[in-house]
Amino acid sequence: xxxMTQSPATLSVSPGERxxxxxxxxxxxxxxxxxxxxxxxxxxxxxxxxxSTRATDIPVRFSGSGSGTEFTLTISSLQSEDFAVYxxxxxxNWPPWTFGQGTKVEIx
Amino acid sequence: xLHLQQSGPGLVRPSETLSLTCTVSGGSITSSRxxxxxxxxxxxxGLEWIGSVGSVSYxxxxxxxxxxxxxxxxxxxxxxxxxxxxxxxxxxADTAVYxxxxxxxxxxxxxxxxRGFDPWGLGTLVTVSS
Numbered sequence: 001x002x003x004m005t006q007s008p009a010t011l012s013v014s015p016g017e018r019x020x021x022x023x024x025x026x027x028x029x030x031x032x033x034x035x036x037x038x039x040x041x042x043x044x045x046x047x048x049x050x051x052s053t054r055a056t057d058i059p060v061r062f063s064g065s066g067s068g069t070e071f072t073l074t075i076s077s078l079q080s081e082d083f084a085v086y087x088x089x090x091x092x093n094w095p096p097w098t099f100g101q102g103t104k105v106e107i108x
Numbered sequence: 109x110l111h112l113q114q115s116g117p118g119l120v121r122p123s124e125t126l127s128l129t130c131t132v133s134g135g136s137i138t139s140s141r142x143x144x145x146x147x148x149x150x151x152x153x154g155l156e157w158i159g160s161v162g163s164v165s166y167x168x169x170x171x172x173x174x175x176x177x178x179x180x181x182x183x184x185x186x187x188x189x190x191x192x193x194x195x196x197x198x199x200x201a202d203t204a205v206y207x208x209x210x211x212x213x214x215x216x217x218x219x220x221x222x223r224g225f226d227p228w229g230l231g232t233l234v235t236v237s238s
Contacts, residue, residue, distance in 0.1 A: 001174075034224035036155075043207055044155065046226035055226060087155055091213075091222040096173040099155040 002026050002093050006086075006100035012108040019075040021103045023088035028068045032092035035064055035073045038102075039084045047086075048073065075105070083107055110135045112208050112229035120202075120236050126195040130208030130229055137189045138163045143211035144191040145225055146182055148204040156204075158182070160211045161191065198236045205231040 003026040013019045023033070031051040036044040046055040048064035051071060061076040075082055088100040116128035130144070137144070145160040161182045162169030172180050181194045191208055212223035 032222065036224075043228040043231050044225075045228070046224050049212075049223040055224075089155075089224065091224065095157075095159075095171045096175075097157045097160075099157070101154045 001096060002029060002090050002098050004088055004090055004098055004100035006088060006103045008103060009101075010104045010106060012106050013078050014108045015080060016077050017108075019078055019082075019105055021073040021075075021086055021105070023066075023071040023073070023100050025069045025071075025090055025092075027093070029090040029092035031067045032090060033064075033066070033071050034089045034091065035062075036087045036089065036099075037082075037084050038087065039081070044087065078105070110210065110227055112210070112227060114206075114208055114229040114232045116232055116234070118233055118235060120198055120234060121238050122199055122236055123197055126193070126198050126202065126206075126234055126236075128193045128206055128208070128232055128234070130191045130193075132189045132191070132210075137184065137191070138186050141214050143169075143213045144182075144184060145209045145211040146191070146193045147207045147209060147225065147228075149207070149231075150201075150204045158193070158195075158206075160213060200236050203234065203236045205233050207231045 005024045007022045033051045035048040038044040052064045063074045065072050085102045085104045087102050111134045113131045120126045143160040143162050146158040148156050159172040159182045163184050179196045183192050207228050209225040209228040214221045
């Protein structure tokens with residue numbers, strides 16, 4: 001099973017600033033990685049797949065990069081609605097499809 | 109626009125079977141040949157994929173997480189546009205919010221296509237307690 005590790009656990013950022021979230025895989029997943037956003041009390045929402053392709057209707061301020069074992073989600077200018085928990089998920093080696101433990105982006 | 113409506117009891121007694129249904133509307137459950145997944149989230153914790161089932165019957169069309177394989181069954185009823193989850197012999201450790209989602213996973217002649225889980229249902233909190 002591929003273990004996904006996200007860092008940091010919590011990221012404190014001021015509105016308008018850039019946020020950079022990291023995700024590491026226990027073995028190479030090529031570019032078979034997705035990112036999700038989960039706002040409080042809501043279901044997760046797909047942001048990125050293929051490591052860098054934005055899903056439908058996702059704002060351009062969200063961008064993904066990386067390959068192999070190291071991945072990054074960048075939010076270029078944080079809006080109030082972006083304060084949430086973010087999860088990475090690999091789909092290279094399955095089953096199981098596995099998620100990271102999440103990074104909470106909170107208001108500084 | 110595809111909509112996933114979840115239904116099922118919010119309280120299940122220990123040792124009994126958890127049963128949830130996900131009804132798909134705004135599109136056919138079979139038209140895209142995508143899979144349909146169940147994912148859970150214990151209170152205050154992260155996401156755990158439970159299993160995915162294909163909407164077209166063919167060999168190898170269901171995948172389960174090894175940790176739950178002996179207790180879980182996921183099926184699709186195309187006549188009702190529904191996916192169903194059954195988890196037997198539940199304990200308090202199975203208390204979680206359960207989500208259904210379309211798994212954008214498809215086997216094609218050119219290979220496997222996988223674009224994550226999207227969209228998701230709203231989730232059902234299932235508490236296991238006597």
